[in-house]
Amino acid sequence: MSKKELGIMLSRLKVFESPSMKLEQYPTDSDIASDLLWNAKMRGDIEGKIIADLGSGTGILGLGALAIGAKKVFFVDIDEKAMSIAKENKSMLEKDLGKKLNAEFLVGDVNLFDKKIDVVIMNPPFGTKSENVDTVFLLKAMSLANVIYSFHKSITKEYIERVVQSNGFRTTHYIKYDFPLKQTMASHVKRIERIRVGLWRIEKNS
Numbered sequence: 786m787s788k789k790e791l792g793i794m795l796s797r798l799k800v801f802e803s804p805s806m807k808l809e810q811y812p813t814d815s816d817i818a819s820d821l822l823w824n825a826k827m828r829g830d831i832e833g834k835i836i837a838d839l840g841s842g843t844g845i846l847g848l849g850a851l852a853i854g855a856k857k858v859f860f861v862d863i864d865e866k867a868m869s870i871a872k873e874n875k876s877m878l879e880k881d882l883g884k885k886l887n888a889e890f891l892v893g894d895v896n897l898f899d900k901k902i903d904v905v906i907m908n909p910p911f912g913t914k915s916e917n918v919d920t921v922f923l924l925k926a927m928s929l930a931n932v933i934y935s936f937h938k939s940i941t942k943e944y945i946e947r948v949v950q951s952n953g954f955r956t957t958h959y960i961k962y963d964f965p966l967k968q969t970m971a972s973h974v975k976r977i978e979r980i981r982v983g984l985w986r987i988e989k990n991s
């Protein structure tokens with residue numbers, strides 16, 4: 786599979802039916818997801834790895850990781866409705882790929898998750914509705930894995946760096962994206978609003 790084919794496959798997944806603003810439910814754009822996943826695969830962070838997708842929503846990040854060789858993915862989300870769409874997406878992808886995917890779906894708060902994993906790949910809430918939820922996700926991820934891919938708002942860059950460094954991690958890659966928020970929430974007046982987001986790859990200091 787090429788990066789382009791991965792992007793096309795991910796663009797066909799179902800997204801939130803009625804996204805909750807309180808839970809900051811916005812799906813990752815399929816081009817951005819395939820870019821991130823492809824780069825992660827090239828760095829050896831996907832194939833054969835046990836991965837957690839925290840705040841997995843409809844599952845695009847974890848499912849993409851499974852499609853390109855992850856050994857197993859744990860999907861963790863507090864919203865049952867989002868999780869059932871993620872399960873549907875998994876079945877659809879299995880048909881497309883003609884193989885079974887090793888996924889485990891866990892409904893509950895991110896802080897309750899406690900499995901042994903290699904890598905976290907997440908697009909968590911940015912903390913615009915519920916203060917500090919981005920930090921909660923990041924701290925949880927750092928307690929679970931040595932390698933983490935995580936999206937945060939660009940304007941929080943200095944703050945995120947401080948949290949990373951004060952917890953014994955370092956940033957190895959930082960990539961800027963413009964996130965399209967496509968009419969997913971009623972309060973977005975413009976058809977496509979964009980927000981500046983950074984993708985961090987962080988690694989535990991050895």
Ligand code: SAH
Binds near residue numbers: 812867
């Ligand atoms: N990762 C998905 C969804 C991003 S939206 C994607 O990239 O498309 C953020 C997700 O975090 C939502 O699905 C929301 O339900 C979930 N979420 C918000 N607060 C949470 C919490 N405390 N614990 C677990 N999941 C949470």
